[in-house]
Amino acid sequence: MANATQVHTDSVEAREPRPPSRPVRLPGVDGLRALAVTAVLIYHVNPRLLPGGYLGVDVFFVVSGYLITRLLLAERGNLRHFWVRRARRILPPLVPVLLVTVLAVAWASRAQLRSLRTEVLGALTFTSNWVQIAEHHSYFARFAAPSVLQHLWSLAVEEQFYLLWPLVVVLVLRRGRNRLALLAALGAVASMVVMSARFTTGGDPSRVYFGTDTHCAGLLIGAVLAVLWSGAAGTSRLRTVGRNVAAVVGIGVVGVGLWRLSEYGPGAYRGGIAVVSAATALLILGAGAGRSGVGWLLSRAPVRWLGARSYGLYLWHWPILVIGSQLAKRTVPVALVEVGVALTLTVWSYRYLEQPVLRAGYQGLLRRGWLVPLDRRRTTRRAALLAGGAAAVACVVAATVALVRAPVAPPSGLDAQLAAASVATGAPPAPTPAPSSAAPSPTPSTSAAPPIPPVPRGTDISALGDSVMLAAAPALQRRLPGISIDAKVSRAMQPAPGILSGMAGRGTLRPVVLLGLGTNGPFPRSLLEGVVRRLGPHRRLFLVNVYLPTRPWGGQVNRTLEQVAAEFDNVYLVDWRDAAAKHENLLWPDRIHPRPGGGANLYARTVAAALAGPDDDEELVPANHAR
Structure with missing residues (x-):
């Protein structure tokens, strides 16, 4: 040896x-x-x-x-x-x-x-x-x-x-x-x-x-x-x-x-x-x-x-x-x-x-x-x-x-859901409806818009969101017929001002804006405040908060949304966080995106309830007044 x-x-x-x-x-x-x-x-x-x-x-x-x-x-x-x-x-x-x-x-x-x-x-x-x-x-x-x-x-x-x-x-x-x-x-x-x-x-x-x-x-x-x-x-x-x-x-x-x-x-x-x-x-x-x-x-x-x-x-x-x-x-x-x-x-x-x-x-x-x-x-x-x-x-x-010999990975259920929703919402946003007492038309200017009824209808709403909103888009369209949805995977809050300004310039921005962004990262409070000021005091802005139990920035995003909602009288919160937390069984395993059916319907119901306010017959109360 x-x-x-x-x-x-x-x-x-x-x-x-x-x-x-x-x-x-x-x-x-x-x-x-x-x-x-x-x-x-x-x-x-x-x-x-x-x-x-x-x-x-x-x-x-x-x-x-x-x-x-x-x-x-x-x-x-x-x-x-x-x-x-x-x-x-x-x-x-x-x-x-x-x-x-x-x-x-x-x-x-x-x-x-x-x-x-x-x-x-x-x-x-x-x-x-x-x-x-x-x-x-x-x-x-x-x-x-x-x-x-x-x-x-x-x-x-x-x-x-x-x-x-x-x-x-x-x-x-x-x-x-x-x-x-x-x-x-x-x-x-x-x-x-x-x-x-x-x-x-x-x-x-x-x-x-x-x-x-x-x-x-x-x-x-x-x-x-x-x-x-x-x-x-x-x-x-x-x-x-x-x-x-x-x-x-x-x-x-x-x-x-x-x-x-x-x-x-x-x-x-x-x-x-x-x-x-x-x-x-x-x-x-x-x-x-x-x-x-x-x-x-x-x-x-x-x-x-x-x-x-x-x-x-x-x-x-x-x-x-x-x-x-x-x-x-x-x-x-x-x-x-x-x-x-x-x-x-x-x-x-x-x-x-x-x-x-x-x-x-x-x-x-x-x-x-x-x-x-x-x-x-x-x-x-x-x-x-x-x-x-x-x-x-x-x-x-x-x-x-x-x-x-690795097999081609089949698309996940969430991927298939997002792909189907992208097809359903892929058409260009519907033009703003003609003026009427029920659904007034927004003007290209972001600083002035006709008054809208206390409970807006789908034809009054422009929605801008990320993959969470996209997953629930078909349910939103059923719950709020005529709603215009622009939702995209991986979208953050940063592009929102430019997208909304473009919509306003084309005359497609409606009197009510539903904003569902924040899933993909935090953003400065000043950015969202700038969005509110660009929309002007005559438009209502509904902010959908986030449920991100597996991501560390969820709390920061929600605090920013709450602070901005408390600062402006025409800004309201949609509490998706609490709704999702109580029904995690309706979410995908990532504990973020709603499943088709029950999860998407939960998202749509939560949005519709916030639009209707505390009482269907009463005017919405801003978040800072409701405290």
Whole structure:
């Protein structure tokens, strides 16, 4: 049997030259990884518990940029050694995650396999973020289960950085460290500027969030710190005080970001992510060596244990949460089981794949039999290796066949309902009816319109909405004959002013406007106030609030609607939120869209009741007067 020395010599990877020096070990940085993965895990289990938990990814970015740049500087441009080490670090846990995920999806939900093809390709080529951008993955408009590989966007950003940044280091480092630090700083600022410029308030931030160009500032901030600070910790009193101050300020800013910075508001993309990234760099500076109070906490053995396994836990947790949510409603016990499964797989991967490959390389892993339990007998080891290899090959073949032969996913019930409703409402809006005592005609001007009867009829109403209104459109047309409905999937509130102004200019805007927007994201109160002022005091505006139990912006949207309804005498609320909450059985599994029949009829009845007011024979009372 070959001994360890022979195996080490036989390994191709083991023959790579050793770096001339190794960076100073920073135990507090391992703890930062634990903080980051914990924040992401809590956010993915329940975003209400930690609204800014997604910023854990940005903490990862800063830590990665810092550590990778330190390694590059220590290895003095040995790119081959660097990239071999990255391959050993990244691939061993990633490949099993992909195989298990594909096989689990094939078992639990074959309809998702076809869409998984490009995502697996993106994962293997480290382009997942651009694949998701190209396929228009969205945090806002996605109401079905998200992709089981959506979380790999961040790994793709890091890997693209690992490919390009070493080349930059080799080329620029010859001219001095200061130039390298300046270049990294300029790159970070440029990325922040692009993120801010491309972000549209209230719009879908997916392109901004997923893009390497818009979301690489954290990696470059970490690189700047690595160039300027070696990691060595002095012992003078002044340095000790400085470390403590930096650590406290850093953990304070990061903590506030994790607790308060929602990913749906402009604050995150117009400085918030950059500030948290800078605070993370400050935290590394103050707590990395473990000699400050915060550093001591981050350096404790359990925290470092989790930090060392954070990469595997990040990879495993998301597919388990997504598949688990399709099998059972998430409760506290279910969430604990999901996290327990993710931790178990992470520990197995770390012990039997990640560490052996890092120490001995891929060939060394096979030759030394790291996958085998403690029995050292050659025959047992060989049999176990053959069995493990055969199982791995079988999994690869099964996963490949499953992806190649993936069936075309049939349209879901909700998709079919929305498609039918789009056809039913796809005709151009009906012209405004001729003036009469029962149904007066609006004028092209938004500032004046004839008075309308206390209880408007369908021919008095222009409705503008998103997919929730679209799902109920046929029921609305039956309940309110003649109503003009313009509803569209993924529509947000932002286009509403332009659409309503266009309708007014064409003479098709009616005396009563029914606005059902807000499902796809929040919007500033000033925008809706502007809509009301454009409509003028002679038109009535009915605002349909939202029921979004699975989306964090529902409360913000409803508060905005309530505030605007209380501010204007001609604005009224339609309480779809309470109606839907009492009849969730009439909604699709997304708990947002009404089903055909009972759900759509519930929506139409709720609207009709609000139009009629407290009493069919009495004039409507504005929301602010009804209080």
